[in-house]
Amino acid sequence: MLKFTSEHEWVRIEGDAARVGITQHAQEQLGDLVFVELPEVGKRFEKGAASAVVESVKAASEVYAPVGGEVVQANSAIVADPSLVNSDPMGAGWFYKLKLTDPSEVDALMDEAAYKELLG
Amino acid sequence: MAQPAQKASALRHTPLYALHLEMGARMAPFAGYEMPIHYPLGVLKEHLHTRIAAGLFDVSHMGQIALRPRSGSVADAAEALERIVPADVLGLAPGRQRYAFFTNSRGGIIDDLMIGQCGEYLALIVNASRKDVDGRHLHDALSDAYTVDVLEDRALLALQGPTAEAVLLRLAPSSASMRFMDIRPASVAGASCVVSRSGYTGEDGFEISIPARDAEKVARALLADKAVTLVGLGARDSLRTEAGLCLYGCDIDESTTPVEATLDWAIPKIRRDGGARTGNFPGADVVLEQLARGAPRCRVGLKPRGRTPVRAGVLLYADASASQSVGTVTSGTFGPSAAGPVAMGYVPRALSVPDTLLFADVRGNRLPVEVTQLPYVPHRYKRT
Numbered sequence: 241m242l243k244f245t246s247e248h249e250w251v252r253i254e255g256d257a258a259r260v261g262i263t264q265h266a267q268e269q270l271g272d273l274v275f276v277e278l279p280e281v282g283k284r285f286e287k288g289a290a291s292a293v294v295e296s297v298k299a300a301s302e303v304y305a306p307v308g309g310e311v312v313q314a315n316s317a318i319v320a321d322p323s324l325v326n327s328d329p330m331g332a333g334w335f336y337k338l339k340l341t342d343p344s345e346v347d348a349l350m351d352e353a354a355y356k357e358l359l360g
Numbered sequence: 361m362a363q364p365a366q367k368a369s370a371l372r373h374t375p376l377y378a379l380h381l382e383m384g385a386r387m388a389p390f391a392g393y394e395m396p397i398h399y400p401l402g403v404l405k406e407h408l409h410t411r412i413a414a415g416l417f418d419v420s421h422m423g424q425i426a427l428r429p430r431s432g433s434v435a436d437a438a439e440a441l442e443r444i445v446p447a448d449v450l451g452l453a454p455g456r457q458r459y460a461f462f463t464n465s466r467g468g469i470i471d472d473l474m475i476g477q478c479g480e481y482l483a484l485i486v487n488a489s490r491k492d493v494d495g496r497h498l499h500d501a502l503s504d505a506y507t508v509d510v511l512e513d514r515a516l517l518a519l520q521g522p523t524a525e526a527v528l529l530r531l532a533p534s535s536a537s538m539r540f541m542d543i544r545p546a547s548v549a550g551a552s553c554v555v556s557r558s559g560y561t562g563e564d565g566f567e568i569s570i571p572a573r574d575a576e577k578v579a580r581a582l583l584a585d586k587a588v589t590l591v592g593l594g595a596r597d598s599l600r601t602e603a604g605l606c607l608y609g610c611d612i613d614e615s616t617t618p619v620e621a622t623l624d625w626a627i628p629k630i631r632r633d634g635g636a637r638t639g640n641f642p643g644a645d646v647v648l649e650q651l652a653r654g655a656p657r658c659r660v661g662l663k664p665r666g667r668t669p670v671r672a673g674v675l676l677y678a679d680a681s682a683s684q685s686v687g688t689v690t691s692g693t694f695g696p697s698a699a700g701p702v703a704m705g706y707v708p709r710a711l712s713v714p715d716t717l718l719f720a721d722v723r724g725n726r727l728p729v730e731v732t733q734l735p736y737v738p739h740r741y742k743r744t
Contacts, residue, residue: 271594272404274694275667275701293723295669297403297694298594 243346244355245306250330253346254337258307261334262294262325265359271296273322278314278336285309285338287345292335294325307345309338374420375515375575383590391488393421396592403594407696410561410599411737414521415591416582419560423491424511424569425484425498431505434482439637440505441482444497445475446618446641448628452477457543457556459626461618462497467643467650468614469621470497472606476543476556482506483543483554485516485567487608515575520565520599522740523587528555528566531581535566540741549581550574560596562603562739602695602702604661604734610672611659611690611704617643619650620706622659627651658712661732662689662703662720668727669694669701670720676707677719680726686711689720698736707731 241253248266252259267273275295285291285305292303314336318324325333340346350358371394380387385396396418398406409415429437438449447460454477462470471490476483486494491510498508519528529536532548535555543556551574559565570578582588597607606612612621629635633648641647664670671692675685692703703720711718714733719726 271398272402274404274696275669277668295694297407297598297696298397300669300671 241346242352243306243349244352244358245304245349246358247304247306249303249306251306251346251349256343257312257337257339258309258346259334259337260291260303260306262303262329263355264329267326267329267333270294270301271298273325276318276322276325276335278316278319279311281311281314283311284341285311294322303335305338306349307338308341310341311336312339313337372421374418375572376418376420376579379576379579380418380590385590385592390593391421393488395421396590398592398594399590401589403592403598404696406589406591407595407598409589410521410563410591410595411697412522413587413589414519414523414527414565414585415561415595415599416579416588417518417520417591417593417596418515418579419518419567419596420515420575421488422516423484423486423488423494424514424516425486425495426509426511427482427484427498427502427506428480428509429506434477434480437482437505440502441475442631442637442641444501444641445473446627446631446644446647447475448630448637449475449482450637451628451630454479455542455544457483457541457558461612461623461626462494463618463641463643463647464614465642466614467617467619467646469608469612469616469618470494470614472608472612472623474556474558476554478543478545478554483569489609513572515570515572517568517570517575517579517582518559518561518565519568519582519588520559520561520563520591521587522564524563524565525742527582527585527587530585531578538566538742540564540743549578551578553578557742560603560605561599562605562735562737563599564740564742597691598693598695601691601693601704602698602735602737603739604704604736606659607691616659616706617647617650617655619647619655620658624651654709657687657706657708659690659704659706660712661734661736662692662705662718662729663732663736664701664703664720665728665730667700668722670703670722670727670729674703674705674720674722676705676729677721677726678711680719682719685721686718695736702736703729704734
């Protein structure tokens with residue numbers, strides 16, 4: 241199941257966990273990324289908390305936790321090569337995996353059709 | 361990622377506005393103008409292209425001012441301009457240009473500018489954000505000696521990079537004999553331009569002042585060369601930061617003196633203590649004192665040890681746990697050519713020695729940065 245936020249993050253539900261990344265639209269808006277900062281495994285977030293940082297040449301932007309949970313995995317590949325987020329934001333450019341605190345939080349997120357409508 | 365709303369109608373457009381839109385530029389407000397931040401190529405590649413080939417920048421938002429001496433003699437009127445800039449205007453030969461600044465009574469910098477000696481008049485290039493302030497300042501201080509003409513009907517293009525010379529040579533053959541900081545009239549693609557060999561990237565290159573009606577024609581003629589790509593203000597900022605060049609409003613302002621900003625190289629001996637035309641500019645007491653004894657703080661390069669960009673506004677600390685900051689970052693970005701983060705800022709003189717270790721507070725983490733000499737990327741001006 242794939243869901244989206246109005247802040248342009250995507251969430252893929254995998255059992256009781258969620259893989260998180262930023263959307264194609266987000267990477268286009270940000271431009272070439274040159275730096276990514278990810279949370280450490282074990283870190284807990286409330287829904288909406290600043291959870292990661294991405295930086296282009298121009299500016300730094302926060303990535304918010306789309307749902308609450310505990311980080312169980314972080315994608316160090318995008319720290320080593322931030323351009324992966326630009327080239328494959330929905331695949332190899334994922335950010336981290338969360339163990340969900342409250343699986344029902346997912347229900348409030350947008351499905352793909354609703355997100356596409358938001359982009360217009 | 362929300363952008364602050366701003367009324368587009370209040371923003372001014374340069375003569376190349378339609379070309380920017382046609383080329384797919386991402387536009388944003390800058391100093392009252394709607395300006396191209398980057399094109400589809402993106403900031404990173406635009407930056408790198410400028411360092412290996414040639415970038416074309418629309419900098420028409422900058423102020424172009426003609427100072428015409430009422431006496432008819434530029435030499436007679438040069439000393440009047442020296443009343444407000446600590447520069448050697450009198451010694452500026454025809455066809456030469458110099459970097460200078462207007463100072464205030466505290467020795468702070470009202471604006472930094474270029475002064476070109478164009479024979480019958482002086483050509484000034486000032487910052488877009490300071491155009492109005494500078495215009496008033498010039499009127500107030502110099503109306504007795506000059507007519508002050510803010511040229512609203514001219515565009516300004518910068519062609520920067522190692523192949524800029526070869527590109528311009530095809531359109532304006534006379535430009536090849538110019539060296540760094542020469543300025544002269546030239547026909548470019550049939551338009552009557554004023555060309556200077558200067559820029560804001562650290563690379564060799566030219567700035568071309570063009571009648572507004574010819575701007576698009578000249579830009580298209582330059583872009584017809586495969587070596588040339590359009591570059592937006594995003595890469596202009598990362599290029600100048602790597603080159604260690606100041607941006608007015610970030611690295612220098614009315615509260616920073618030229619000595620603190622380590623721009624003292626631009627104040628010639630003749631205006632210093634013991635010089636034939638010493639002092640006699642606003643804030644001379646402060647500036648000359650700092651030249652003699654050193655300024656309490658100074659602008660330095662700040663090289664982060666890690667990969668995290670350290671940006672403007674970040675506070676600097678003498679150690680990892682100190683509660684009192686000792687300085688501030690005034691410019692910082694990722695340097696595509698430096699292949700890592702680059703920054704500059706102000707620190708107390710005692711901490712300005714290269715290799716001094718400081719800590720930058722980024723999102724609550726104290727990151728090590730080293731004081732370093734500027735620039736990060738060597739200047740490649742054509743001096744000979």
